[in-house]
Amino acid sequence: xxxxxxxxxxxxxxxxxxxxxxxxxxxxxxxxxxxxxxxxxxxxxxxxxxxxxxxxxxxxxxxxxxxxxxxxxxxxxxxxxxxxxxxxxxxxxxxxxxxxxxxxxxxxxxxxxxxxxxxxxxxxxxxxxxxxxxxxxxxxxxxxxxxxxxxxxxxxxxxxxxxxxxxxxxxxxxxxxxxxxxxxxxxxxxxxxxxxxxxxxxxxxxxx
Amino acid sequence: xxxxxxxxxxxxxxxxxxxxxxxxxxxxxxxxxxxxxxxxxxxxxxxxxxxxxxxxxxxxxxxxxxxxxxxxxxxxxxxxxxxxxxxxxxxxxxxxxxxxxxxxxxxxxxxxxxxxxxxxxxxxxxxxxxxxxxxxxxxxxxxxxxxxxxxxxxxxxxxxxxxxxxxxxxxxxxxxxxxxxxxxxxxxxxxxxxxxxxxxxxxxxxxxxxxxxxxxxxxxxxxxxxxxxxxxxxxxxxxxx
Numbered sequence: 001x002x003x004x005x006x007x008x009x010x011x012x013x014x015x016x017x018x019x020x021x022x023x024x025x026x027x028x029x030x031x032x033x034x035x036x037x038x039x040x041x042x043x044x045x046x047x048x049x050x051x052x053x054x055x056x057x058x059x060x061x062x063x064x065x066x067x068x069x070x071x072x073x074x075x076x077x078x079x080x081x082x083x084x085x086x087x088x089x090x091x092x093x094x095x096x097x098x099x100x101x102x103x104x105x106x107x108x109x110x111x112x113x114x115x116x117x118x119x120x121x122x123x124x125x126x127x128x129x130x131x132x133x134x135x136x137x138x139x140x141x142x143x144x145x146x147x148x149x150x151x152x153x154x155x156x157x158x159x160x161x162x163x164x165x166x167x168x169x170x171x172x173x174x175x176x177x178x179x180x181x182x183x184x185x186x187x188x189x190x191x192x193x194x195x196x197x198x199x200x201x202x203x204x205x206x207x208x
Numbered sequence: 209x210x211x212x213x214x215x216x217x218x219x220x221x222x223x224x225x226x227x228x229x230x231x232x233x234x235x236x237x238x239x240x241x242x243x244x245x246x247x248x249x250x251x252x253x254x255x256x257x258x259x260x261x262x263x264x265x266x267x268x269x270x271x272x273x274x275x276x277x278x279x280x281x282x283x284x285x286x287x288x289x290x291x292x293x294x295x296x297x298x299x300x301x302x303x304x305x306x307x308x309x310x311x312x313x314x315x316x317x318x319x320x321x322x323x324x325x326x327x328x329x330x331x332x333x334x335x336x337x338x339x340x341x342x343x344x345x346x347x348x349x350x351x352x353x354x355x356x357x358x359x360x361x362x363x364x365x366x367x368x369x370x371x372x373x374x375x376x377x378x379x380x381x382x383x384x385x386x387x388x389x390x391x392x393x394x395x396x397x398x399x400x401x402x403x404x405x406x407x408x409x410x411x412x413x414x415x416x417x418x419x420x421x422x423x424x425x426x427x428x429x430x431x432x433x434x435x436x437x438x439x440x441x442x443x444x445x446x447x448x449x
Contacts, residue, residue, distance in 0.1 A: 073266020128383030135371030153368030159375035
C-alpha cells in the first residue's frame with residue numbers, strides 16, 4: 001500500500017489519513033474494546049515484556065525497564081490501533097508509519113510572542129533547565145465574577161511562562177452547555193478575558 | 209487565538225477518539241498552530257493496574273504524534289478512586305511512561321497536568337503540587353500545566369500561588385540526581401497519602417486572595433511559607449525561599 005510512512009511515500013501521517021482510516025478501518029464493538037481488547041492486550045504485554053514497577057520509585061533508573069516499557073507501549077499502539085467512537089471503527093497504523101510520525105514530529109516550538117515568547121525545547125531528566133510553567137486552572141470551573149481576576153493571579157506570577165485557562169461556569173447567567181450557542185460565547189469570553197489579564201500584567205504576548 | 213498559542217485536542221480513554229477531534233485538528237494543522245494533544249490514562253480503569261496503565265500511557269503518548277499530528281503531548285495519569293494526578297501510582301505511571309518514551313525518542317515533547325485532592329490555601333495542596341512538579345522535572349518533561357486544585361471540579365478553587373509553588377519546586381530540583389529525587393518523592397508523598405479521606409477542601413479565590421490587589425492574603429502566605437519550610441527540610445531549596 002502506497003501511503004504515509006511507506007517506502008513509496010515518506011510522508012508524515014496527518015489527521016486526514018486518520019479520518020480515512022476511521023471511516024474504513026475494521027468494525028469493533030465499543031464494549032469489547034473497553035472491557036476485552038484494551039485490558040487483555042495490556043496484561044499480555046506486561047507479561048511478555050516482564051514489566052514490574054516499584055511504587056516507591058517514581059522515576060525509573062533502569063534503562064532495560066524503560067526500553068521494555070517502550071516496546072510494550074509501541075506494540076500496544078500497533079496491535080490495538082485507535083478506536084473511533086463516531087464510526088465504530090479502528091484506525092490502524094503499521095510500525096513503519098508510527099516510527100515515521102515519531103521521527104518527523106516537531107522537536108521545538110515557541111509559545112507566545114515578542115518578549116513573552118517562550119521556546120519549548122526537548123529536556124532530559126538530567127537537564128538543569130526546568131520545564132516551562134503553563135499556569136492556570138487547567139479546565140477547572142471559574143465563576144463569571146472571578147474568572148478575570150483568577151487569570152490575572154496567574155499572569156502576574158513571574159515564574160509562569162504561559163496560561164492554561166479555566167472554563168466559565170456560566171455566561172451572562174446562562175449555562176454554557178456543550179454544542180449550544182452559549183458555549184461559543186463562553187469560549188470567546190474566556191479567551192478575551194485571559195488576553196486582558198495578560199495585558200494588564202504587561203505580558204500581552206504571553207501564550208495561552 | 210494565535211498560532212503560537214497551544215491548541216488543545218483530547219484523546220479519549222483508552223486509545224479512543226472521535227471524528228470531531230480529527231476535524232478540528234485538521235484546522236489547527238492547516239493554520240500552522242501548536243497542537244497540544246491531551247489524554248489522561250486512568251489507573252484502575254479499563255487498562256487495569258500500575259504496569260498496564262503505564263503501557264497504555266506510553267501508547268497514548270506515541271499516538272499523540274501519529275493520529276493527531278501533535279506538537280506536544282499533555283499527559284495526566286489519574287487515579288480512578290481519587291480523581292487526582294498526585295497519588296503515588298499516578299506519579300509512578302507518569303514518570304515511567306515519559307522516561308520510557310524519552311529513552312528512544314529524546315526529542316518528543318510532553319507535559320503533565322495537575323489535579324490535586326486538597327484545595328487552595330492548604331499545606332496538602334502545595335505538597336501534592338510539589339510532588340508532581342519534582343516528578344515531572346526529574347523525568348524530563350518540557351512543561352507543567354496547572355494547578356486544578358480540589359480535583360478541578362469546584363468553582364473558583366484555583367489561584368496563581370499554586371502555580372508559583374509548582375514552578376519554584378521544579379526550578380529547585382532541575383538537574384538533581386534521579387536517586388536523590390526518588391528519595392525526596394517517597395518521603396514527600398508519604399506526608400499526604402494517608403490523608404485522602406480527610407483532605408481539606410481549601411478556600412475559593414476570593415477567600416484566600418486580596419481581590420483588589422490580586423495578591424494572596426496573609427493567611428495563605430503563611431501556609432505557603434510553611435510548605436516552603438517543609439520542602440527545605442526534604443532537601444528542596446529554591447533560591448528565593
